[in-house]
Amino acid sequence: MSNQFVVSVAVPVPLRKTFDYLPSPSAPDRAQYNAGKRCVVPVGRRLLTGVILGTHEAPQVSHDRLRPIEKILDPDNTIPNPVLSLCRWISDYYHAPIGEVLLNALPPLMRQQRTWVQLEASVSTTIWHASTKSAEAKRPRGSKQKLLLELLLQSTSGMEQKDIISQGYTSAQLRSLQEKGLIGSTQVRHFSPPQRDNTNKPRLSDEQQLALQELEDNGHTPSPTLLEGITGSGKTEVYLEWIENRLNTLPSGQILVLVPEIALTPQTLRRFRARFGGNVTCYHSGLNESERLLTWMQVKEGNTHVVVATRSGILLPFKNLCGIIVDEEHDSSFKQQDNARYHARDLAIIRGQQSRCPVILGSATPSFESMNNVADGRYRHIRLSSRISATPLPKVYLIDVKSRPLEGGISPPLLQEIKSTISAGEQVMIFINRRGFAPVIMCVDCGWIAECQSCDVRLTYHRRQNLLKCHHCEKQYRLPPKCPKCESANLKPIGAGTERTEEFLEQQFPDYPVIRIDRDAIQNKGALEQKLTPIRDGAPCLIVGTQMLAKGHDFPNLTTVAVLNADGGLFSSDFRGAEKTAQLLIQVAGRAGRREKAGRVFIQTQFPDHPLLQLIRQHDYQGIYTSEMEMRRQGHFPPVHSMALIRGEAATLEDTLNSLWQMRDLLEATQHSLPSIHGPFPSLIQKKQNRFHGLIWLFSPEKPSLRKFLKHWLHLMESQKPKLSSKFRWLLDVDPIDTL
Numbered sequence: 001m002s003n004q005f006v007v008s009v010a011v012p013v014p015l016r017k018t019f020d021y022l023p024s025p026s027a028p029d030r031a032q033y034n035a036g037k038r039c040v041v042p043v044g045r046r047l048l049t050g051v052i053l054g055t056h057e058a059p060q061v062s063h064d065r066l067r068p069i070e071k072i073l074d075p076d077n078t079i080p081n082p083v084l085s086l087c088r089w090i091s092d093y094y095h096a097p098i099g100e101v102l103l104n105a106l107p108p109l110m111r112q113q114r115t116w117v118q119l120e121a122s123v124s125t126t127i128w129h130a131s132t133k134s135a136e137a138k139r140p141r142g143s144k145q146k147l148l149l150e151l152l153l154q155s156t157s158g159m160e161q162k163d164i165i166s167q168g169y170t171s172a173q174l175r176s177l178q179e180k181g182l183i184g185s186t187q188v189r190h191f192s193p194p195q196r197d198n199t200n201k202p203r204l205s206d207e208q209q210l211a212l213q214e215l216e217d218n219g220h221t222p223s224p225t226l227l228e229g230i231t232g233s234g235k236t237e238v239y240l241e242w243i244e245n246r247l248n249t250l251p252s253g254q255i256l257v258l259v260p261e262i263a264l265t266p267q268t269l270r271r272f273r274a275r276f277g278g279n280v281t282c283y284h285s286g287l288n289e290s291e292r293l294l295t296w297m298q299v300k301e302g303n304t305h306v307v308v309a310t311r312s313g314i315l316l317p318f319k320n321l322c323g324i325i326v327d328e329e330h331d332s333s334f335k336q337q338d339n340a341r342y343h344a345r346d347l348a349i350i351r352g353q354q355s356r357c358p359v360i361l362g363s364a365t366p367s368f369e370s371m372n373n374v375a376d377g378r379y380r381h382i383r384l385s386s387r388i389s390a391t392p393l394p395k396v397y398l399i400d401v402k403s404r405p406l407e408g409g410i411s412p413p414l415l416q417e418i419k420s421t422i423s424a425g426e427q428v429m430i431f432i433n434r435r436g437f438a439p440v441i442m443c444v445d446c447g448w449i450a451e452c453q454s455c456d457v458r459l460t461y462h463r464r465q466n467l468l469k470c471h472h473c474e475k476q477y478r479l480p481p482k483c484p485k486c487e488s489a490n491l492k493p494i495g496a497g498t499e500r501t502e503e504f505l506e507q508q509f510p511d512y513p514v515i516r517i518d519r520d521a522i523q524n525k526g527a528l529e530q531k532l533t534p535i536r537d538g539a540p541c542l543i544v545g546t547q548m549l550a551k552g553h554d555f556p557n558l559t560t561v562a563v564l565n566a567d568g569g570l571f572s573s574d575f576r577g578a579e580k581t582a583q584l585l586i587q588v589a590g591r592a593g594r595r596e597k598a599g600r601v602f603i604q605t606q607f608p609d610h611p612l613l614q615l616i617r618q619h620d621y622q623g624i625y626t627s628e629m630e631m632r633r634q635g636h637f638p639p640v641h642s643m644a645l646i647r648g649e650a651a652t653l654e655d656t657l658n659s660l661w662q663m664r665d666l667l668e669a670t671q672h673s674l675p676s677i678h679g680p681f682p683s684l685i686q687k688k689q690n691r692f693h694g695l696i697w698l699f700s701p702e703k704p705s706l707r708k709f710l711k712h713w714l715h716l717m718e719s720q721k722p723k724l725s726s727k728f729r730w731l732l733d734v735d736p737i738d739t740l
């Protein structure tokens with residue numbers, strides 16, 4: 001009994017360890033417990049799906065306290081080694097429970113207790129066909145069966161079971177014919193490859209051609225490359241050409257293209273499909289469960305060669321990965337905001353090292369993390385500094401709106417520019433960073449402001465629905481008929497959101513369409529496509545929208561872009577505030593003048609002399625990076641230092657801060673080189689959905705020492721079990737993006 005082996009299993013529970021089990025009585029052989037198979041195991045009184053990580057002889061508890069594995073679900077090598085080791089890396093680096101990491105890396109259907117055979121069947125369809133002997137054989141007696149056989153004899157390529165059933169036959173009749181050997185069936189995956197069309201493949205410009213050559217001259221041990229191309233410089237075309245060449249050299253290879261949000265960038269997927277047709281698969285949370293499982297299987301079998309995916313695509317089981325592209329690498333949606341809080345861009349680098357394949361990070365406004373890696377010589381740097389249209393970048397004008405009247409958020413000089421653009425037959429895009437009609441409802445007599453009852457947040461007025469909405473918890477309120485404090489009926493909407501600007505423009509330009517694009521107007525992917533089509537067609541129109549407009553759109557006749565209020569980002573308490581503002585403004589500005597006609601950008605501000613706006617006016621992103629990095633160096637902020645944060649929440653602010661202080665005491669008791677610890681302090685928005693939020697920040701000059709420190713601290717937390725307030729919840733975020 002003493003040398004009996006036990007099985008180590010990762011189980012999706014919030015504990016940072018694996019669990020030991022005895023082998024299942026029905027599967028006694030050690031070779032049946034190779035790493036990467038799913039199994040069903042008892043946890044407390046429940047049965048959960050876990051992942052086998054291997055076997056050993058030194059269980060954490062004695063054999064008689066171990067329980068056997070209930071059932072093995074998969075054949076060997078179902079979850080391949082690269083995925084297992086990437087998940088181990090995530091678990092280690094982000095201090096996330098390995099079971100949760102592994103199970104979340106799988107498509108939802110694989111998290112259920114279904115065997116691989118059942119899963120295969122769920123994404124397959126049965127095709128019935130007449131067998132060779134059926135033509136000469138005696139006809140069956142039942143007249144229905146006779147008709148069914150004749151039907152199948154007529155169809156040369158066989159028929160799908162559901163089509164047969166829909167014609168009034170039953171599965172019993174099919175089985176009966178099968179038993180007589182008259183018909184047979186095959187299982188086929190649901191899959192209809194779209195058509196490929198590469199008829200109008202554009203010629204690369206000299207600069208694009210040069211960038212492509214540099215990308216391809218990446219030696220035997222490729223280092224990651226930052227492809228920094230200004231807006232409109234044709235990065236996507238370089239990607240497409242690079243992929244095509246790479247797949248010509250490695251016909252069985254697979255390329256992963258990570259994009260921020262597929263629903264918001266339908267044209268990116270369309271361009272990949274146009275170029276590679278049925279070879280392109282996409283993977284994102286908008287797919288249904290069978291589609292996700294099917295894609296996972298196809299990627300694993302190596303049957304699809306270009307995968308366009310959102311962040312979770314980095315965990316797909318590629319058979320033969322030969323390149324990774326992270327497009328718009330600066331986008332914060334690559335950071336996972338729940339469970340394992342990984343950053344897909346950083347995982348792309350790790351995965352590239354594992355698979356020894358090149359990794360390209362592309363952006364017009366790269367993250368300062370990647371710029372810093374270039375400066376330190378860890379990444380190569382390739383630039384695309386001119387637009388393919390040869391039109392220069394748009395000229396940026398700052399409009400001083402200090403003590404100027406605004407109507408619908410628009411100043412008189414800006415209105416003038418909009419008029420001249422529209423009457424020249426061109427399009428105008430107006431960017432405003434808030435949806436709704438007005439961000440504030442105020443009583444003019446006593447100064448009362450409508451706020452959410454559950455959050456420290458002012459309510460936004462949505463006039464179409466005549467509702468006040470909290471943009472944090474989505475709670476809705478009826479507009480009060482009078483002020484709840486002084487009973488005055490003089491309630492006024494202050495400031496402008498997209499709805500108000502839209503309404504004002506409709507009054508000013510009754511002869512032109514005003515197209516609003518924000519989360520209220522776009523509830524699904526189809527709605528966005530519908531709104532984008534007339535804009536792409538080029539008739540003069542006015543487009544009003546939020547940051548949904550910033551992402552990669554290419555509108556040929558759009559020449560004027562206006563930013564109604566840039567000031568929110570200029571004095572942000574977020575140390576990344578300037579970086580995020582610069583990225584957003586440059587991306588929005590980049591929509592203007594992408595073809596023959598030059599573009600113009602107008603930014604309304606009360607602070608036209610602000611250094612950040614001056615640098616944006618000159619399109620000097622490098623200058624913004626240089627001056628911001630000076631500030632980060634002084635403040636020990638990322639990417640100069642590494643950062644982690646602990647976020648806690650409880651029913652009162654006192655409970656939250658008390659518990660965080662307990663955790664801080666343990667941080668200081670940790671026997672390891674101490675990072676600098678700041679806090680606890682309340683979050684920027686303290687109260688959200690009736691919970692009070694607080695933070696502790698940790699900074700360290702070195703990533704490895706921060707990782708070791710946190711590991712020690714988590715051990716202390718588990719062994720010493722500090723007394724935290726009841727209903728206190730906390731999480732640890734390594735390399736956080738949201739830090740307030």
Ligand SMILES: [Zn+2]
Pocket residue numbers: 443444445446447448483484485486487488
């Ligand atoms: Zn009042």
Ligand SMILES: [Zn+2]
Pocket residue numbers: 452453454455457470471472473474475689
């Ligand atoms: Zn709220």
